[in-house]
Amino acid sequence: MSTAPILSWHAHVYYDPAHSRSTAEALRQRIGERFVVQLGRWHDVPVGPHSAAMYQVAFAPELFASFVPWLMLHRDGLDVLVHPNTLAPRDDHLRHALWLGDKRALKQEVLPLRIAAADESPIVPNTTPTVEA
Numbered sequence: 001m002s003t004a005p006i007l008s009w010h011a012h013v014y015y016d017p018a019h020s021r022s023t024a025e026a027l028r029q030r031i032g033e034r035f036v037v038q039l040g041r042w043h044d045v046p047v048g049p050h051s052a053a054m055y056q057v058a059f060a061p062e063l064f065a066s067f068v069p070w071l072m073l074h075r076d077g078l079d080v081l082v083h084p085n086t087l088a089p090r091d092d093h094l095r096h097a098l099w100l101g102d103k104r105a106l107k108q109e110v111l112p113l114r115i116a117a118a119d120e121s122p123i124v125p126n127t128t129p130t131v132e133a
Contacts, residue, residue, distance in 0.1 A: 006084040032127040
């Protein structure tokens, strides 16, 4: 059993650029209006371990209890991977993750087993909530 602390969380919001990007854009806007998070770049093509277009939402552990339930109810049919960051990327994405919607294939071979604490990117919130969640 792991005793590693959860340093932060990521939610990867998957979409189809040709069919559901507008839904992903609307969800992204609603997230930014309600939560102090770091909204990542749009990736209209698969990157890293991800097999579909997506953007990432990075958030602090104390936000999990309010953000993830909200995301469950407001994802509008989009598939979302939620995983902890414990310095063990492969386990975080493949063993410790939860899926909202359908589970998507991930390229496990590109995920390192461990990373150094210095390699974990700090969360730099880039949202200013104006609406109560």
